[in-house]
Amino acid sequence: MSSPSDRTRLIASATRRGFGRRPVNPPLERASTMLSDRAEAMRDDADGPVYGLDGMTAARELRAALAGLEGAEGAFIVPSGLAAVTVPVLALTRPGDEVVTTDAVYGPSRRFLSRYQAARGVTTRFLPADADAETILAAAGDRTRLVLLESPASLTFQMVDVAAVAAGCRARGVMTVLDNTWAAGLAFKPLAHGVDVSVQALTKYVGGHSDLLMGGIAANDPRCLSAIANAIEDMGWHVSPDDAWLALRGLRTLPLRYAEQGRSGLKIARWLQARPEVSRVLYPPLPGSVGHDLWARDFAGAASLMGVVMKGGNEAAGRRMLDALTLFGLGYSWGGFESLATHETHQMAYRDHPPALEGELIRLHVGLEDPDDLIADLERGLAAFAG
Structure with missing residues (x-):
């Protein structure tokens, strides 16, 4: 057995x-x-x-x-x-x-x-x-x-x-x-x-x-x-x-929550990658994203935490985007049942070797909400980002 x-x-x-x-x-x-x-x-x-x-x-x-x-x-x-x-x-x-x-x-x-x-x-x-x-x-x-x-x-x-x-x-x-x-x-x-x-x-x-x-x-x-x-x-x-x-x-329900959030995360990552406001999505399970080959080789599943590099923008645009969201909570941490969004561009200043980003960096955690509802929420946020 x-x-x-x-x-x-x-x-x-x-x-x-x-x-x-x-x-x-x-x-x-x-x-x-x-x-x-x-x-x-x-x-x-x-x-x-x-x-x-x-x-x-x-x-x-x-x-x-x-x-x-x-x-x-x-x-x-x-x-x-x-x-x-x-x-x-x-x-x-x-x-x-x-x-x-x-x-x-x-x-x-x-x-x-x-x-x-x-x-x-x-x-x-x-x-x-x-x-x-x-x-x-x-x-x-x-x-x-x-x-x-x-x-x-x-x-x-x-x-x-x-x-x-x-x-x-x-x-x-x-x-x-x-x-x-x-x-x-x-x-x-x-x-x-x-x-x-x-x-x-x-x-x-x-x-x-x-x-x-x-x-x-x-x-x-x-x-x-x-x-x-x-x-x-x-x-x-x-x-x-x-x-x-x-x-x-x-811990008892971890595998079910993790798998469901991972499925929703990949769906949303694919949608974001096709958006004109987005330069790239930093999400290893997404084909073509950073680290995808290593993820595909070594990992048996995916979390629902990702980075979204916008096309241009500034801090004010990033804040407009977050303020327009109604389903994504504005708060730190992740892994819970709820979706969260944070603006992370300022964190790059603490690095010895800051990465070259094409625009503002938004971090998203996808929770257990219906992913279609979250996509509609993000569409409002992207419209606000574009101003």
Whole structure:
């Protein structure tokens, strides 16, 4: 019998037998202090967590489900998607080390590397956003301890040959961390492609309802897992039981939501690419778009987050477009059930190697609304952009 799909396994972990009569979802336990019957058992974790920081039932089931999804020996949860990036970077680097990444790394991750890590003696080399595997590996020097990747990259959606980078880094004794939020642990499996640590913002697709903040970290190597566990313990990172319960609930329906939003995203991307107001759509699943060949080779699905490069315009035109939208919410983050739009041109100024864009950069997240209704909404927005 073949192994079940992610769609089946994420639900089967809730309906497995051998535990007696019980609710489908675990109980919601709010606790800081855990009581023991005897003094000698107070430090014995065989009876369960000894303190609330260790995580209650929902947190433990969520970690187990994420490990299964990622194909990992172990998984951790932390209070935000940013923490999912910063914790392994902190755990795996020391003063004097170097991190190699690209200009398109998630903005708050870049800030952490440039401000917090730099002040503690860990330097970062930012390569152009379109750097290929050979360029990334060539940049890794004697001091390079870690390569931080995103594929697709933030805002401009460049793809990288992750397996080639991971293999080259491993041969050099360099660790790799991949922010896999766009693929949500579903469409791409970093650990199976040789990456040391896979991270994602569970805030996004896993939560799915824009009502929690959380990050996930997954790895296989025992030394790597131990270093990450120690960092989490030393810094006191903890996820509330309420948020863990919500994320676990969202995880059960993740494959269905992700697939449906991906279908709508591709339909809208194709429509946008044919519009006269649009120069190009930055969406790897779209044939002819940035990184399409790598996406088609390595990915089993698509998120619904994309960039839209307009033909000309200015900040005022970008704001007119967003203000004319009535179905797309104006707000940051993505991965929830609702569609969102943001104006991102100003973010290019923070890059060491700003890309050449033909016009304003709009980011769209396609939710679960009817895509035809969203297209009609975007038509209003494009008319306003044209002024």
